[in-house]
Amino acid sequence: MACTICGNKTYPGLFSWHTQCGSCGYEAAALSVAINQQQLHETVNEVEREVSLKALRQDNFRTILGHARRHAAPTARTLLEVGSAHGWFLETAAPHFDVLGIEPDETVGGKTLARGLPVRLGYFPEALRPDERFDIIIFNDVIEHIPDIRSAVKACHERLNPNGTLILNLPSSRGFFYRLSKILAQAGLHGPFDRMWQKDLPSPHIHYFNTDNLKALLESEGFDLTFSTELEAVKAAGLRERLSHVGHVNPLKLYFQYVGILGTLPFLRLLPSDIIVCIFRKRPA
Secondary structure (H helix, E strand, C coil): CCCCCCCCCEEECCCCCCEEEECCCCCCEECCCCCCHHHHHHHCCCCHHHHHHHHHHHHHHHHHHHEEEEEEEECCCCEEEECCEEEHHHHCCCCCCCEEEEEEHHHHHHHHHHHHCCEEEECCCCCCCCCCCCEEEECCCCCHHHHCCHHHHHHHHHHHEEEEEEEEEECCCCCCHHHHHCCCCCCCCCCCHHCCCCCCCCCCCEEEEEEEHHHHHHHCCCEEEEEEEEECCCCCCCHHHHHCCCCCHHCCCCCCCCHHHHHHHHHHHHHHEEEEEEEEEEEEC
């Protein structure tokens, strides 16, 4: 198959569902998206998942909001979050912007709505009215889940006001833990690699990017990169739950992974992070 980014030929990756591009480094997965299929949702403990992610994401969302306020146009007022999930970023951004979230997961989105947050259930961009435009659109750990990513990027370009800002917060294929998971998979331990791709979850990862190939994709669709950075990818708080809530993890393997990762935490700032944030400006016509 041709690479989604550069058009060159991709080649088989580590498993039958995994492919890689030798030219730009883009990686893809042929995994099925099954949002709102109750049977798969029953395999995920949403309470434990929320505990595992909340502390890390709230800290990172405050950082992202600071970047958004510095790099968006001074007149930016309206902000759309695609895949707003529990609403944590909407809560963080609401004092500074007029916010709206879109969430396709009816269970998660319904709970966020019940808390009074401005969320529409559905998919982007279908959940929007034809005339709705925004100064900022942000995807927090969402863009890598969307199968037709070019259509999503084109829709962002259409839905942004002139001089609008697109913010992508997503996992990086250059991250330390992602590269370590590939080494472990080649050695026969595929659990960490499966978790990186969120395999067997209702909404697995479909893409893995780095800053360079993501920039190439967005530039080809009318955006210019204005800022990029890394974010903290692991915290001790919620780590055990984060490791255990994806897939069927052997308790002994889980314990050794948990202890091993805890031991690396003091050194992680010296290593490439598994989370990147890239901020793009809509190119003038």
